[in-house]
Amino acid sequence: MSTAYEIRETLLKLEGISHSYNGRPILKEVNAEVKNVHIPGREQGQIVGLLGPSGVGKTTLFRILAGLMEPTSGKVLLGADAHPVKRGTVGVVAQDYPLFTHRTVLSNLLVATNNDSAKALNMLERFGMAEHAKKYPSQLSGGQRQRVAIAQQLLCSEFLVLMDEPFSGLDPVAVKNVIKLLGEAAAVDEHKTFVLVTHDIEAAIETCDTLWLLGRDRDPAGQPVPGARVQRVIDLMACGLAWRESITSDPEYLRVLSEIQALFPQL
Numbered sequence: 001m002s003t004a005y006e007i008r009e010t011l012l013k014l015e016g017i018s019h020s021y022n023g024r025p026i027l028k029e030v031n032a033e034v035k036n037v038h039i040p041g042r043e044q045g046q047i048v049g050l051l052g053p054s055g056v057g058k059t060t061l062f063r064i065l066a067g068l069m070e071p072t073s074g075k076v077l078l079g080a081d082a083h084p085v086k087r088g089t090v091g092v093v094a095q096d097y098p099l100f101t102h103r104t105v106l107s108n109l110l111v112a113t114n115n116d117s118a119k120a121l122n123m124l125e126r127f128g129m130a131e132h133a134k135k136y137p138s139q140l141s142g143g144q145r146q147r148v149a150i151a152q153q154l155l156c157s158e159f160l161v162l163m164d165e166p167f168s169g170l171d172p173v174a175v176k177n178v179i180k181l182l183g184e185a186a187a188v189d190e191h192k193t194f195v196l197v198t199h200d201i202e203a204a205i206e207t208c209d210t211l212w213l214l215g216r217d218r219d220p221a222g223q224p225v226p227g228a229r230v231q232r233v234i235d236l237m238a239c240g241l242a243w244r245e246s247i248t249s250d251p252e253y254l255r256v257l258s259e260i261q262a263l264f265p266q267l
């Protein structure tokens, strides 16, 4: 049975974002938005997957979303009051899960909460890491470090947590663990949105609620026109593929997967 949900206010809006490097257009009028999805009786943040071929401009858009780079034009707006994104207010989970090596797990989270130990301990509990609170990052497994890094960025971000290639270089079991972990992380707060940049279409369908396919327009001769935009939004909630485990044998999953695989060469 599919989960009933209600779509509420806008949490993240990409408004006409264009970016050029040395006059060369990379992004052209990127428009997209994420709305608060309310599921009665539970917290459910949104997970958006940003997919697109190599070199299309995903990292460029990621840096703009993080407030690390000003676009040539356009805006990233956060929250119901639509305030512009500011560097330092967005959580960024980099591929190597950087943590302060000379601080314990708990101390890494305290930095993110301005020393609010109740908040930090609560997050460690939620992420099943309370028993490791006194360890140093070098004493953790890769998966445990990733948990702490996500918890830390959730605590210090306002609305948005960005993740760069969370599935890359992992074996299939580890990919399944990350999918599960992201599901748990998104269930912490319905006002938090995760945006994942990934090349892994299958893991993205399993993890995300919405997919944004970034690609270029084509001229009449079928050649790509410089400057990518969101060509297609795939609503996995409406497809009945969100908030469920083991969807990979569902015919709808296979249909969406083959649709994206067919679209990809044209992006």
Ligand SMILES: Nc1ncnc2c1ncn2[C@@H]1O[C@H](COP(=O)(O)OP(=O)(O)OP(=O)(O)O)[C@@H](O)[C@H]1O
Residues within 6 Å of the ligand: 021, 022, 026, 052, 053, 054, 055, 056, 057, 058, 059, 060, 061
């Ligand atoms: N600082 C820069 N100066 C000039 N050009 C750049 C700069 N950064 C990226 N580019 C160019 O912009 C385009 C988009 O790069 P970007 O890294 O955003 O793509 P991507 O989709 O993340 O690629 P990949 O999937 O391979 O990581 C590429 O052609 C790249 O060469």
